[in-house]
Amino acid sequence: MRLPAEWEEQKALLLAYPHKKSDWLPYLDEVREFYKEFISIVAHYQDVYLITQENLTFPPTKHNIKILKAQTNDTWVRDYGPITVFNNNTPKLLDFTFNGWGLKFPANYDNLVNRKLFYTKKIGFVLEGGSIDSNGDGVLLTTSKCLLEANRNPYLSKDEIEKQLKTFFGLKKVLWLNHGFLEGDDTDSHIDMLARFVNPHTITYITCDDREDMHYNALKKMEKELQSFGYDLVPLPFISPKIFDGERLPASYANFVIINGAVIMPTYKDPNDEEALKIFKKLFPTRDIIGLDASVLIRQHGSIHCSCMNLFKG
Template structure:
């Protein structure tokens, strides 16, 4: 049993389309424009599965890949956290694991989202709360995660850290779980998902967000996170920090770590920021054999997530 790395060959990318009965309602047309652009990018590279509670008429460019639209009720679009997690059970044979989703520790409604996998993929529910954005794999038995999320009191309160780690190792065939006790982004209501902070880009390489402004609220925590990462012995590549972005007077969790890897490409969130070009340059160096595509995610972060949060890789 093995949890694949995101850079491995994928069957499809799963996306959940925004609808009027969600928090996107006030700027629905704006966010749908983002999703249409996202979909058109992905379908140049691989198959797409789109979930929607209503019929869709998406204008997409021609492609050799399939776009499959499935009608199913959802609460929201953040399918990274309620979509199925692909696990290799034998060579090139994958099983979709359906973990329990409870709205990021009972913060939001999740009644429809928690049923999506069963209704669409006919999976069997696992009685363990786990969100896809809270874990990251190097494909070789090492998992990166945060204690703030996995040990949060409304996820699996009956389990100790040791018991949770044992379950993760059993679910995914892991050798090691790397826990980060520091690091956060203001506006991220997932309790510090790892996919906003640090990600594997190769079996021995991790990219992570940094902050050089000593007056910024994130400075101390991200410095402590950096020290933790250095203890684990991986090659580390710092990503530039996004200058503060606000909506309705609240700071948003803008992060270049929330990129998504698809077949032959990497889609990197941009934010109309002075560091966008520098971030794209870093990814071009890291993934020289893939197309690097910047996608303006300024609308997406209004609801406190970014590109990686909005999709799930299916292997």
């Protein structure tokens, strides 16, 4: 068993379209415009699978946009969509239990999506796709705050959870981060908001250079932990506070998504957007680097990577 890295060849990118019976309702048209642009970009490089209950049409694209009919509670399919593993080079979709990020939000429809669309068998282990990141070579990066949170798998110890992860994904090693968070993140510190592999030997991660900012100490401690792992490290620039309806939102450049031939990086109308794009061009010299304004997405406390799931070719 092997858990692929996101830069490996993909079959499609899975998304779930925002609908009226979700928290997107107050700015539904705005977020749907984001999704249309996102889908258009991805469909230039690879197929898109779009979960929706509506009859949608899109302009002709280079690749297919396939409509999949299913009910959802929300759009964050990274956390309830199927996770691909390879068994002797044959892909298999794993359907972990999704419980609304530790029983915070309704998940009755989301938790059934994979079984309905991909005929998967449910695994009795709570795990969200945004909580893990793979280097494709048997190493998994995650956070203890999320995976050890009391409402995920309360009857399992850290050692037992690590053993399960190694079995599911054929891992050699699990790298646990004990520090790091983003204000406004409902997920208990998903790794895809904090630090990500960009190749088997390199991790990019968010930083905070403002000593007065609430994140400064925690992210400095996270940086020291990352340094202890022995990988090449590339810091991403700090994003100034983004406020909506009086709350600070979890803006992160680490929430990028890799697709065939391109990397789509979230931007936030921030002075450091251009610097971040330059860093990604160095990290992925053979791929197109595309900045996409994710300001509307973070109003519901997620960003680009959270909104999609990679399905791998095989």
